[in-house]
Amino acid sequence: MRNLRISWLWLTTSFRAAPLLMTISAVLVAARAITAPAQTYGLSLLIEGLASDKSSTIALGIGIIVGGLAVAFVADVIGWPLQDTAQERMAGRVHADLLDVTTGIPGLTHHERPDVADRLELVRERAWRMGVGAEVLLWAFATVANTVTVLGLLGSVNPLLLLLPLLGATRIWSAYVSSTRQHKAWEDSMPQERLVDRLIEVAKDARTGLELRVFGLGQVLLDRIFSLQTDRYRRRVEAARWGGKVDGSVRLAFGLAYAGAIVWVIARARNGQQTAGDVVLVLLLAPQVDQMTGGIARNVYWIGEVVRSFSRYDWLREYAKDNAWQTSVEPAPARITSGIELRNVGFSYPGTDSAVLSDVNLVLPAGSAVALVGENGAGKTTLVKLLARMYDPTTGRVLVDGVDLATISPDAWRSQLSAGFQDFVKFELTAREVVGIGDVERESDEAAVRAAISRGDAASVVAGLPRGLDTQLGKKFTDGVELSGGQWQRLALARAFMRERPLLLLLDEPTAALDPEAEHRLYEQYAAAARIAAAETGGVTVLVSHRFSTVRMADLIVVMHNGRVEDVGTHEDLLAAHGRYAELFNLQARAYR
Ligand SMILES: Nc1ncnc2c1ncn2[C@@H]1O[C@H](COP(=O)(O)OP(=O)(O)OP(=O)(O)O)[C@@H](O)[C@H]1O
Numbered sequence: 042m043r044n045l046r047i048s049w050l051w052l053t054t055s056f057r058a059a060p061l062l063m064t065i066s067a068v069l070v071a072a073r074a075i076t077a078p079a080q081t082y083g084l085s086l087l088i089e090g091l092a093s094d095k096s097s098t099i100a101l102g103i104g105i106i107v108g109g110l111a112v113a114f115v116a117d118v119i120g121w122p123l124q125d126t127a128q129e130r131m132a133g134r135v136h137a138d139l140l141d142v143t144t145g146i147p148g149l150t151h152h153e154r155p156d157v158a159d160r161l162e163l164v165r166e167r168a169w170r171m172g173v174g175a176e177v178l179l180w181a182f183a184t185v186a187n188t189v190t191v192l193g194l195l196g197s198v199n200p201l202l203l204l205l206p207l208l209g210a211t212r213i214w215s216a217y218v219s220s221t222r223q224h225k226a227w228e229d230s231m232p233q234e235r236l237v238d239r240l241i242e243v244a245k246d247a248r249t250g251l252e253l254r255v256f257g258l259g260q261v262l263l264d265r266i267f268s269l270q271t272d273r274y275r276r277r278v279e280a281a282r283w284g285g286k287v288d289g290s291v292r293l294a295f296g297l298a299y300a301g302a303i304v305w306v307i308a309r310a311r312n313g314q315q316t317a318g319d320v321v322l323v324l325l326l327a328p329q330v331d332q333m334t335g336g337i338a339r340n341v342y343w344i345g346e347v348v349r350s351f352s353r354y355d356w357l358r359e360y361a362k363d364n365a366w367q368t369s370v371e372p373a374p375a376r377i378t379s380g381i382e383l384r385n386v387g388f389s390y391p392g393t394d395s396a397v398l399s400d401v402n403l404v405l406p407a408g409s410a411v412a413l414v415g416e417n418g419a420g421k422t423t424l425v426k427l428l429a430r431m432y433d434p435t436t437g438r439v440l441v442d443g444v445d446l447a448t449i450s451p452d453a454w455r456s457q458l459s460a461g462f463q464d465f466v467k468f469e470l471t472a473r474e475v476v477g478i479g480d481v482e483r484e485s486d487e488a489a490v491r492a493a494i495s496r497g498d499a500a501s502v503v504a505g506l507p508r509g510l511d512t513q514l515g516k517k518f519t520d521g522v523e524l525s526g527g528q529w530q531r532l533a534l535a536r537a538f539m540r541e542r543p544l545l546l547l548l549d550e551p552t553a554a555l556d557p558e559a560e561h562r563l564y565e566q567y568a569a570a571a572r573i574a575a576a577e578t579g580g581v582t583v584l585v586s587h588r589f590s591t592v593r594m595a596d597l598i599v600v601m602h603n604g605r606v607e608d609v610g611t612h613e614d615l616l617a618a619h620g621r622y623a624e625l626f627n628l629q630a631r632a633y634r
Pocket of ligand 1: 421422423
């Protein structure tokens with residue numbers, strides 16, 4: 042059933058990508074495939090006619106030969122470009138579908154699971170091979186047409202000769218087993234391939250160049266890449282060699298059998314049991330039968346490759362369908378009246394068993410600014426990700442005004458969020474776009490972009506750009522301007538402020554690259570504006586910071602430790618409690634004194 046679905050997917054993707062091109066190409070390749078055996082037949086007729094002095098047979102023979110030449114010429118001139126275009130269209134279609142499928146998955150789990158990542162990588166890497174799928178399909182048509190013609194001609198000389206192509210079928214078997222082995226070698230070396238790609242990226246990325254040089258890691262990295270590559274190639278070359286040996290032996294056996302058949306036909310012709318034309322036909326069909334079985338074998342190999350690629354592609358589509366959170370259809374609330382509650386929340390990252398969050402019970406009241414504090418690895422970012430619903434909790438629930446977040450449409454929920462992260466993305470776009478994409482619908486609204494820039498305290502960054510908001514950022518462009526870490530971060534923060542009244546604003550150390558004073562000033566300014574907006578919408582701000590001068594401004598401070606909520610309260614409450622918060626606060630305060 043699955044195979045049927047995959048074949049159907051292959052067929053429909055090929056024809057959907059270029060319906061007219063594929064149809065014309067199919068007719069042309071099939072016509073082209075029968076010209077060689079047909080011309081051989083024409084030649085045997087010509088010799089037959091000359092031997093028996095029959096003008097009609099001679100004329101028919103010449104007609105078939107010339108007709109074959111004409112068909113071959115037209116098919117070659119028109120067919121190849123059409124086939125190439127069909128292939129490109131198909132590869133383009135698969136790329137587009139692939140992006141559509143992967144970006145359509147609402148959660149992040151597929152980035153965490155190595156098995157999914159491997160398949161994604163294989164599909165992406167083999168997308169061109171799926172483009173070849175269009176061509177392979179055409180070859181298959183051609184092979185069928187060619188095989189039927191060759192078998193018909195051989196059978197017409199003597200049905201016993203049909204044993205030859207049957208023997209040739211062992212080549213199909215050898216192609217199949219060697220392609221399976223080669224494919225396994227590819228799949229087995231996929232994790233190494235991903236690692237090599239990653240290491241190469243690290244080796245050539247300008248951002249990593251500084252540390253690589255300081256720590257003298259260049260050679261270490263090269264050695265690592267080289268050893269991984271060597272191992273990867275060794276596996277693949279071994280598989281290819283094995284396939285070569287099997288195929289070589291099978292071909293040799295087939296060649297010997299064919300030589301025997303030619304001797305047999307010649308002997309029969311000398312006894313008057315076959316004509317001279319028959320001998321010519323069998324002689325000239327020899328390389329064609331070899332080509333035919335080779336063609337079928339190649340087809341089997343490529344069909345196997347294409348089917349495997351399509352089966353991964355199909356798997357990914359099914360995965361995307363199963364992980365589309367299709368039951369999450371409720372609209373997001375327009376405002377929050379009571380708050381966001383985490384009830385008995387526990388969480389482990391996909392593919393791992395260790396609990397990163399356990400027994401989290403927490404209420405983030407409507408309209409409040411909540412700070413999350415705790416040591417590295419305490420689980421703050423993970424909590425932020427659950428609130429943005431990048432993952433669902435492993436146990437427990439996140440409730441928005443009592444409604445389970447898992448029932449709310451992820452797109453609807455995210456359209457009500459905004460966020461700024463420490464690991465923000467340096468989108469290499471114009472400054473206007475870098476900020477504006479924080480609210481795509483208002484991206485070209487100059488006033489909105491400028492207001493967000495002012496909220497993110499990034500006006501000085503834009504003022505320093507040669508073409509203001511229209512300056513291209515990033516080193517990849519000749520006229521691109523590179524910014525400092527702090528400048529990029531201010532723009533990322535301005536992006537987070539593009540949505541003016543989000544129901545949930547997640548700020549996960551988005552100001553880590555700013556100095557503490559700048560951070561403090563920014564939040565003071567932000568908090569005043571946020572309070573006014575929050576009074577209207579009940580919006581909640583969640584802030585992660587290691588700086589207590591900022592944290593103390595929050596209405597509620599959540600102290601996390603080893604994935605659990607250890608304490609909750611205002612700055613004053615927590616200081617009075619003399620617990621971990623007071624200890625960390627005093628430590629930092631002393632350092633600044
Ligand atoms: N993608 C992931 N897969 C598996 N484990 C992860 C992943 N991301 C984080 N973890 C683990 O989850 C734990 C909590 O990480 P998290 O990033 O939530 O901590 P944090 O409190 O934000 O730390 P920091 O202050 O360093 O940013 C850590 O032990 C980390 O190793």
